[in-house]
Amino acid sequence: MSEMIIKNGFVFDPLAGIKGEKKDIGIKDGKIVDASEVKKGKEIDASGKTVMAGGVDIHTHVVGPKVNVGRLMRPEDKLFRSRTKERNTRMQMGFAVPSTYATGYAYARMGYAYVNEAAMPPLHSPHVHEEIRDTPILDISAMPVMGNNWFQMEYLKQGEIENNAAYTAWLLRATKGIGIKCVNPGGTEAWGWGMNCLTIHDPVPYFDITPAEIVKGQIQTNEFLGLPHSLHVHGNNLGNPGSAETTLDTLKLAEGITTNNKFGREQVLHNTHLQFHSYGGTGWGDFESASQKMMDYVNKQKNISFDVGFVTLDETTTMTADGPFEYHLNHLNHLKWANVDVELETAAGVVPFVYDKNSKVCDIQWAIGLELALLAKDHMKCHLTTDHPNAGPFTRYPRVIKWLMSKQARDELLHSFKYADKVIDATIIESMDRELDLYEIAQMTRAGTAKCLGISNMYGGLTPGMNANVAIYDLNPEDMPKDPEMIESAFSRAAYMIKDGVVVVENGDVIATTPRKTIWTDAKYPLNELVERDIREKFLKYYTVELENYMVFDDHVYNTVPLEVESPAA
């Protein structure tokens, strides 16, 4: 098949410890090979350029029902923001919630190869897989949401980890999901009674289990099964002043638990969009950053990872399985609101939101995200996300990179804020001189995320044998541009993006598309009679669909790549 060699680039590959050395990268039949193996084929001159593996996004919302609700309820998101059909692309629509095609092309232009849809309502997994099929170029995995799942709450209340593991393995097969996502554990279910769980010890009505018990039980289940990714938590009390306390309580649940997996991940708990969970103060008046306190704890813990959820100060559409939070948000901004209850499993809400540069609160949120990343000691465990589209669209990643790499860019923006003085008082951003380097950016955007997801044997690096996903950026590490805008522009428009050995982007333009893949976890742990009976009974009594119509059938899932795992505990 095809061969290709990328010559003379400055290579950043944190998985292999390569820090900007000049190196040739060989590609053969869609895989990385040693450069000496390439005898013929295309030669790409990357001299004076930065070479990294294709980006891996650990937490984004790009496919599935709530994304689609976001598209439907915001026609104005497409107004004057849609690209007409170009030579190699179909029409692209939308800004905060782009169409599937716009999503695939936009990620590819930024040099991304893999994204993880962070919330798949199990009942609606067929829709998720349909949209994965329709998203060009990207390989996609999706995490079934389980933090308010009736089966899990019942098993975990009784401490039945083995039964919970059997159900979880079945659900991953039924939905073709990659791992366990937990959103506002117990709180979303409590909202069915008009309540919420704002601390980890608030009992869930009727189920009489606490968020702490759910999270702890899910970590144990995850390690019992030895899944590639850890538990992926969006904790309780998100987005409220004082959320840092609740978050620290949640993170402490992981203390003393060791991982048990063959995929190379080190964490047992991944806290997503930590920015929303690092708020101090008692109300919006004394709202302040608690990033220092948060990172003092996180930096010491070996078995925790997190992504940031950077606020990008844009107009966007928030969407989350944290139903009560979206209800609360709608009462703050009085804009549109949609929500849905997903039977025995979860719920979701969608609300447009404007992160206004002239709002003190939004600016503090912006600062907190950057502070977390600048305080982090190990960027293999601190990942770049905007919780797209919740804190901002993923198309702003290059802008976030600019802020992380340039104090000048941060300060210029900070001092242009209407309430700059108040923002400076409530944060520590102004005192921070740290500027991340390209190696740390590569850790935050590909190496660390791939390792954390348990897919670092295929993605996030440039070692021979891995998928040939390579991004080449027009940045010379020996002569970095003085103007920070050039950093944003380089990461926005990859000089080249190679996906599975095919050049899909050249000079920021999409020139080809490749078949995308669906990655999921095939946990071999079997169903036992009890769990099988529980499943049949619940479907008979409560679900609106029959069991036979629930499971995603194989033809529905596009180009599957199962991550096979025998439970180490079995």
Added chain:
Amino acid sequence: MSTVTITSKGAHELYLEAYNVTPDAFAGKTAAEIAEIECHEGNYKGTLGEYFDIAGSAGATAEETTIIVNGDCKKIKRIGQKMSAGNVIVEGDCDMYIGGWMQGGKLLVKGNVDSFCGIAMAGGELTVEGSAQNHVGSAYRGDWRGMTGGVLRVKGSVGNDIGTFINGGTIIIEGDAFIHVSTHGEGGTIIVKGNVEGRVGGQMVKGDVYVYGDIKYMMPGFKYVDEVEAEVDGETAKFAHYIGDLGERHPKRKGQIVYGNIYKKL
């Protein structure tokens, strides 16, 4: 002030998207250069020269440019879209989205227009001498940011959804309106000199609506409070004053609750 006259050839089969017929796009250009400006017919991207005969040349800036549009424009949309200055005069009827997102300047249509004229208008003067269809001075579909400034005057009658989410500026309808006037209103003024069928001020938070004729069905969320005298569009008259929509949230300013107002001429 320089004048460009463009005359529709009327040859197109589909609706023509003439979003570039604005003083801003024409400024500094000769007739030949204007003929090269892009427009869309369906998914075909063409040039203005294919659809119009163009005479005269534009001024150096939008402010110094007047555009006169002649010929059959019944299937031409988006004239004057986003214009910020200068003059546009349409001699006959035209289609949807006339003067949408207009920021300044003057746009005069001597005939009738279809729906969505002056939507999300932010400034300038848009005058329609004939009638208009629906969504006059409204917000774009799904948007909560409606008209914020300018004066939109329709001398004839209009359909429904007038000034949805209006937040500023003035809409004057000299004829009748059908239903939905100032729905979700957050400010601004709407004057209807004829009759309105109903649903005036539904979910209105703030702003003023004046109705000279009948409101056939008044919204139940409005309450009569007093009688006031007010100057409206250059004349003074007495009005019955209603506040509402009482089913909606209402902000406080200086300790006083702010309501939407309907003034019905006595």
